[in-house]
Amino acid sequence: MSEEQKQADNRKRPITDEFRTFVAEDWAPRSTDRPALTEAARRAADRRAKVSADHEGERLVVPAGGLKVRSNDCDYVFRPHTAFAHLTGLGSDREPDAVLVLEPLGMSEEQAGHEAVLYFRPLAPRDSQEFFENPRYGEFWVGARPTIEDIESELGLTGRHIDQFEDAVGKDAGELTVRVVRDADAGLTARLDTIRTQAGAEESSLQEADDALAHDLSHLRMVKDDWEIEQLQEAVDATRVGFEAVIRDLPTLPERGRGERWVEGTFGRHARHQGNGVGYDSICAAGNHANTLHWIKNTGDVEPGDLILLDAGVELDSLFTADITRTLPVDGTFTEAQRQVHDAVAAAQEAGFNAIRPGAKFSDVHAAAIRVIAEHLHAWGLLPEGVSVEDTLDPEHGQYHRRWMVHGTSHHLGIDVHDCALATREEYMDAELVPGTVLTVEPGLYFKADDLKVPEHLRGIGVRIEDDVVVTEDGYRNLSGAWPHTAAEVEAWIADVQAG
Structure with missing residues (x-):
C-alpha cells in the first residue's frame, strides 16, 4: 500500500494471530496447470533480440510502472508502459510494479546477448500477510496473481520476485552501462539514479543515456x-x-x-x-x-x-x-x-x-x-x-x-x-x-x-x-x-x- 493510501486508510481491521491461522486453513490445492507461451510473447522475444543487438553489454531496465492513486485508497485502472508491453507481450492491466531487465550475458562472442528477466510480485502463499490483508495486491482483494512458473511459461523468460530487483540491478553498476526507461516509474528511476551515481556514473550523463534507450524503443515500433x-x-x-x-x-x-x-x-x-x-x-x-x-x-x-x-x-x-x-x-x-x-x-x-x-x-x-x-x-x-x-x-x-x-x-x-x-x-x-x-x-x-x-x-x-x-x-x-x-x-x- 502506498503512503498516500495508508494516510487515507482509516478503517480498523482487527487481525488476531488466531484469525490469521484460521484464514490460512482449508483451501483447495492450487492448479498446477501452466499457461501456454502466447503469440504476443513470441513476438516480444524477437523485439528483445533487436534491442539486445543494439545495446550489447549494457543492462537495460524497462519498468511497467506502478499503480496510481485516483483518490484516497482507490487506484486508477492500471495500464503498463508501452515499452514494457512491447518487449514482454503483457497487455491489459498487467503487471503493476514489474520490471523487465535485459541482463548482459557477457562481452565475448560466446556469451553475447542478454537474458530477459522479469521482476514482479508473484502470487503470495495463503499463510502470508499479503494474502488476506493487502488491499492493493492481496488475492482476497484483487484476485490471484501469476506465480513465477506461470510467468516463465507464458512469456518464455526468467521470472524473479520484485524484492530481488534492486540488488540485481545494482550489481557491477560501476563496470557496465545501465539504462532505464525514465518516464515509466519515477520512483524507481530516482532510486536507480542513486545506485548509478554511487557506482561512479556521471549524474549529468544519465539522462542522455536513458533518453537514447527510450528513443530506440519508440523507433522500434515504426x-x-x-x-x-x-x-x-x-x-x-x-x-x-x-x-x-x-x-x-x-x-x-x-x-x-x-x-x-x-x-x-x-x-x-x-x-x-x-x-x-x-x-x-x-x-x-x-x-x-x-x-x-x-x-x-x-x-x-x-x-x-x-x-x-x-x-x-x-x-x-x-x-x-x-x-x-x-x-x-x-x-x-x-x-x-x-x-x-x-x-x-x-x-x-x-x-x-x-x-x-x-x-x-x-x-x-x-x-x-x-x-x-x-x-x-x-x-x-x-x-x-x-x-x-x-x-x-x-x-x-x-x-x-x-x-x-x-x-x-x-x-x-x-x-x-x-x-x-x-x-x-x-x-x-x-x-x-x-x-x-x-x-x-x-x-x-x-x-x-x-x-x-x-x-x-x-x-x-x-x-x-x-x-x-x-x-x-x-x-x-x-x-x-x-x-x-x-x-x-x-x-x-x-x-x-x-x-x-
Missing part, C-alpha cells in the same frame, strides 16, 4: 510485423461494432439530454466488451463542439439536424488500438452545406491515400491532402483576396488555410494511438514509408460558429474523416477500407444499420 497488423485489423473491426451501436441510437439522442455522454457511454461499453477498453478518450462532438479538435468533455446536447463527430477506437487486450473518425448526421441525412464540407474532406482524404506508397515520404500524405483542402477553400472564396492555392501552401508566407485545418493529416498508430512519438523528425515526418508502416489519414475542416470569415451557412460545421492504413509492397491497405467515406455512403450506412 514498422509492424504481420501479427501486429492483424491486431490492428481486429481493433478496427471491433471499433466498427461500437460505431454501429452509436448509429442505432442516433434517433434517440436529441431527447436524452447530454447526448454526447450517451454516445461516449455506448461506444465505451462496446469497447470494453470487445477488447480492453477505449484506446484514448473518445471525442463525441455534436454541432459546434466538432470544431474543438480535442473535445473530450462530451457534455453537450445533441440536437436534430446536428452532425456528430465521433473519433474513437477500441484497444484490444494486447493494447493495440484503432483510431477512426466518422462524422454522422443525426437525422440520417446531410444538409447541402454539411454535404459540401463532408465531401471536400472526403476528397482530401482520397488524395492522402493516393500519396501512400513505399518510398514516398510520410509528409507527402499531408501535402497531398492539404492541397485539396486549400483548393476547396480557394474555390469557396475563403482565402484572402489575391491569395492563390500556391500562395497559401507557401510555408514561409502563407498557411491561411490552417485557420480551418490546423492539425496534421497523419500519425503512426500501434500500441499507442500516437505511436513512435520519440522518433526524430528525420525518422518521422521526413522518413520514407516502408511496408509495415501503419498510419492514420485524417483530414478535416472546422468552421467555428463565431468565425466571421466563414459564410453563415457553413458556420458551426466541423467534419473529420479518419482511417487506419498499412503500407504494403505496392501501395497501401486501408484497414478500415470497407467503412463508408463519402456523404452518400455514410447516409446509406446509417439507413442500413438502423433498418437492420
